[in-house]
Amino acid sequence: MSEVLFAQLQQLLGERHVQRSEEASAFLTDKQGRYVGAVIAAVHPGNTEEVAAVVRVCVAARAPIVVQGGNTGLMGAATPDASGRSVLLLLDRLNRVRAVDTDNDTLTVEAGCILQHVQQAAEEAGRLFPLSLGAEGSCTIGGNLGTNAGGTAVLRYGNTRELTLGLEVVTAEGEIWHGLRGLRKDNTGYDLRDLYIGSEGTLGIITAATLKLFPLPKAQSTAFLAFDSLAQAVAFLSHARSGFGAGLTAFELLNADCLALLREQFPEAPQPFLGAVQPWFALLELSDNRGEAQAREAFESVLGEAFEQGLLANALIAESLAQSQALWLLRENMSEAQKRAGRNMKHDISVPISRVVDFVAHTDALLQVHFPGVRHFTFGHLGDGNLHYNVAHPLHSTVDEHMAHYAALSLLVHDSAHAHGGSISAEHGIGQRKRDMLTRYKSPVELDLMRRIKQALDPNNLLNPGKVIEVSRS
Amino acid sequence: MSEVLFAQLQQLLGERHVQRSEEASAFLTDKQGRYVGAVIAAVHPGNTEEVAAVVRVCVAARAPIVVQGGNTGLMGAATPDASGRSVLLLLDRLNRVRAVDTDNDTLTVEAGCILQHVQQAAEEAGRLFPLSLGAEGSCTIGGNLGTNAGGTAVLRYGNTRELTLGLEVVTAEGEIWHGLRGLRKDNTGYDLRDLYIGSEGTLGIITAATLKLFPLPKAQSTAFLAFDSLAQAVAFLSHARSGFGAGLTAFELLNADCLALLREQFPEAPQPFLGAVQPWFALLELSDNRGEAQAREAFESVLGEAFEQGLLANALIAESLAQSQALWLLRENMSEAQKRAGRNMKHDISVPISRVVDFVAHTDALLQVHFPGVRHFTFGHLGDGNLHYNVAHPLHSTVDEHMAHYAALSLLVHDSAHAHGGSISAEHGIGQRKRDMLTRYKSPVELDLMRRIKQALDPNNLLNPGKVIEVSRS
Incomplete structure (x- = not known):
């Protein structure tokens, strides 16, 4: 049966655009090595009509279809299961x-x-x-x-x-x-x-x-800011939104432990606020459509007001494009810095901005009770209420000992995000990794609506089955 | 049967929140007097739980439910049919x-x-x-x-x-x-x-x-602009988007006939560009988060560049809030001016901004071939590609003679919008008035997807049935 489908796919797309499972191993493991799949074939259609033709032959053969882009997802959404019954659809040739x-x-x-x-x-x-x-x-x-x-x-x-x-x-x-x-x-x-x-x-x-x-913005100004508390950062953000309007194009938060980790892992990179005692920092970017002079003026006036009103502890303003890029590099290095320091537990949560302070205080304290000594690498997009609330092993224990508690610790974090009106996946999606968590946090009404939509648009349950939501087969 | 339902609704909501059809006539005719409905009851639940309870008793009785807000819609979406089988749900008490x-x-x-x-x-x-x-x-x-x-x-x-x-x-x-x-x-x-x-x-x-x-913006600047052609207005808009960025908060287009109509119907109102020969005009609004000085500077610099580059024929800048409001009043009076001048044929279309010039030229010319002498009152939200493409009777004929051609003329306009990659309803929706037109402009694939969703979420076809899309009853 699967040999028939393989031959049909070859005929549709040409032999060189259809791979066997063993030739496609690069596509069959997710980025983090958490999931490994197997397929009847990995196919590379050349245009939309060929994609449609692939789907039709798969439907006729009742073969599930998993679509994959750059294979950079974190939830295993693009990795087929290990049954070897699926067809992996790669769209690399649809690149015009x-x-x-x-x-x-x-x-x-x-x-x-x-x-x-x-x-x-x-x-x-x-x-x-x-x-x-x-x-x-x-x-x-x-x-x-x-x-x-x-x-x-x-x-x-x-x-x-x-x-x-x-x-x-x-x-x-x-x-x-x-x-x-x-x-x-x-x-x-x-x-x-x-x-x-x-x-x-x-x-x-x-x-x-x-x-x-x-x-395209005509000018961009970047600053690295220090705050005496997370509450101060939230209040500053509100002030900055009002002062800059749509000019405020980034507001990326980091806690002091993130900054220390960056210093440790990238000693050659710039070291802003070396020796600073503040617990929270943020990278701020202002974009302007008129030009440098106006951008600079707005920047200084809004930051000046913030100092006067006690909304800011310290500010480092990039004086050149090179300095601005160096500040952005700090933020961009966060993933790599964590990787170099050993695995940690990542949580991509969001809460209303008005509840970020409570969420962090409550969740940090709760984790210290249940998992004493864990270290909090909290950073992310404060303007979206989206925190990468990552938790690293206590210094008195090992990464492996710590990672053994992943499920229990994540449950506390996700329960807390939910209790603060938040989401357990702000930007990474659900895939296979968080699918079963949905039933804990979504109401039966919402799950039922989702299932009805899935069944209405994919009645044979052949499109990426088992991802996002499980439907009972008819 | 309907008496039983009426009594159930009274019991749920209290007698004074349930009206009979004849007491609810204000809600049973749409704003334009095009549709007149009849109902078992018009109900005014006091909270969400009561809305849910109303739905449950209606479902049990298989009575369709039509929800209505301010009854200001133009497509008859909120008017029940004349069968008298429906329940009209009014949410005026859910106003917290x-x-x-x-x-x-x-x-x-x-x-x-x-x-x-x-x-x-x-x-x-x-x-x-x-x-x-x-x-x-x-x-x-x-x-x-x-x-x-x-x-x-x-x-x-x-x-x-x-x-x-x-x-x-x-x-x-x-x-x-x-x-x-x-x-x-x-x-x-x-x-x-x-x-x-x-x-x-x-x-x-x-x-x-x-x-x-x-x-809240700290400053707003308004100008009334004159253009030598619609193409010039489109090119100016692109320049203004680039120069003002998100500061550009309105760009409302009017053709010369609209301006003449406003002068005729509102002789007491301001008369900008009296005697101007340009065919197109626009109201532009710039909002600024820093204040008057910065807004004024950006305004003058972007308009100055536009003059230099030949993107603008003339500009009238409001010097005070009163002047700004007077300019806005022009735009706001367009509906009333048309009403006073007698009925015309309204079309709420959109096309990509890059195709607005071609759409207007092509459609104006086509209408002059098939309906010689009709007058074009074209205005709307150029920045959204959304034109209120309204067509009034030729001066040599009467409103009634003109309106007799509504279906045929609208078909040309809608076909043209569709041929230019556009939509036959940019902002007014579909309701009952445009429902059957959808089958002309949407593919069978899209209509089928819409029907599946309707059947999945409303399997008994009781929520505003017959609006937007018709599903065959099972």
Whole structure:
């Protein structure tokens, strides 16, 4: 049976675009090595019609279809199960920029385009595509759409969902929905676009998107700020939003332990606030459409007011592009610094900004009671209420001893985020890793609505089955 | 049967909150007098639990449920059919502001709140809720959510969908989905929120929403601009977006005939550009977070560059708040001016901004071939590609003779919008008036996806049946 399907896929796509499981091992393990899958075939269709044809033969053979972009996801959403019954759909050949429309400020790209290439295509057209995240050099826009990726520019520009006007999607039956609209207003029926975005390949296969572009800022100012408390940082943020408006394009928080870790792991990098006693820091970026002079003036006036009002302990303002890049590098090095220091437990949570202070105080204290000595590497996108609330082993114990408590510790963190009106996955999605947690935090009403939608759009449960939500097979 | 239901509803809500059809006539005719309905009862539940209870008794009796806000819609979405089998659900008693959270920049309000009251609640908290449209004094936020209302601030802040973080919804089974999240990032499953928004009461009943707030601008500058051509206006808009960035908060276009109509119908109002020969005009608004001086400087520099580059024929800059309000009044008087001049054919279309020039040239010419002498009152939100493409009777004929051609003329306009990659309903929705047009402009694939969603979330087809999309009954 699977040999028949393999031969059909070869015939559809040509032999060199269909791989056996053993040839495709790079795609069958997730980035963190947590999941390993096996497949009937890994296929590389060359265009949307071929994607649709692949889906149709898989449906006929009742073979599950797992779609994968840059394989940079953290939840195992793009890794097939180990049964060897699935087909892995790789969209690397769908990598064309289909259209650039500067008057409409839109860009139409295929799902397999690397995010960085999308950013570059926008810049070549004199525009900004603002989605920006650590994996941008290898993740694809299709993956960003599948998970509704966030990143560092959400504060000003929104998540991937808010950056998208139209989609082209292959349905679970192998039909094509031509929804590549470049419209800012279109109230003609149900919002299919936003249903596909963030559905992690479980409702349809996104093959192309029409994305919003923005003017390139003419000037950017960066500062590294120190705060006497997290509450002060929250109050400063409110002041900065009011003073800068949409000019405030980043506000990235780090606690003092993060800064110390960066110093330790990157001794050659700049060492801002060496010897500072403050517990919290933030990287602030202001963008301006008029130019340097106006940006500088706004920057100094808003920071000056903040000092006067006691909303800021200290500020280091980048005086050059090089200094600005050095400050950004601190933030960008956080992942690597943690990796070098040994594994820790990562939590991608969000809460309302007004509850961040309570969440951190409550959760830090709770963890110290139950797991004494754990170290908190808390950082993230304060303007979105999104913290990477990461917890490292106590100095008196080993990484392995610590990691053995992962499930119990994460439960406390997620319960606390939920109790503070928050989310257990702010930007990383659900995939297979958090699927069963959903039943703890979502009401039966919501789970039932999700299941009905899954069954309506994928009645055979063949699109990335077992990810996001489990449906009972009929 | 209907008497039993009437009595059940009285028992649930109290007698004074349940009206018979003849007592509820104000709610049973739409704003434009196009549709007249009849009902078993018009009910005014006092809270979300009562809404859910009403739905449950209606489901048990198989009575359709039509929800209505301020009854300001233009598509007949909130008017029940004439069968007298339905229950009309009025949410006027769900009119509380549940929470204001300034640190999180969110406001939680019930669906029956008048939009203007929501704007005021935000302003009292020192914040801006930017949704703004002609009917704001009487439309409700529930109706705005149901239709994904647009208005004049979409260019900067987006439609109602982009302004909403969370919803509370009563499902078709009378259960409550507690989705009132105040989170900027939450990637935990399917995007139910955006599916309910814009579904016009056909998938669920929105009872409350958590909305985004923004800083109040510190200064606003207004100008009235004249253009030698529509192409020049489009090129200017691109320049203004680049120069002002997010400061550009309105760009409202009017053709010369609109301006002449305003002069004729409102001779006492200001008369900008009296005697001007330009064919197109626009109202531009710049908002600034720092203050008057900076706003004025940016304004003059961007307009100055535009003159130098030949992107602008003339500009009138408001020198005071009174002058600014007088300019805005021009735009706001457009509806009333048209009404006073006699009925015309209204079309709420959108196209990509890059195709606006071609759309208008092509459609104007086509109409002159088929309906010689018709007059074009074209205005709208150029920054959103959204034109109110309205067509008035030729001076050699009567309004009634003209209106007799409504269907044929609209077909040309809508076909043209569609051919230019556009939408036949940019902000007004579908309701009953445009329902059958959808089958002309949407692919069978998309219609089928919409039907599946409708059947999944409202399997008994009791929520506003016959609106947006027709499903065949099982």
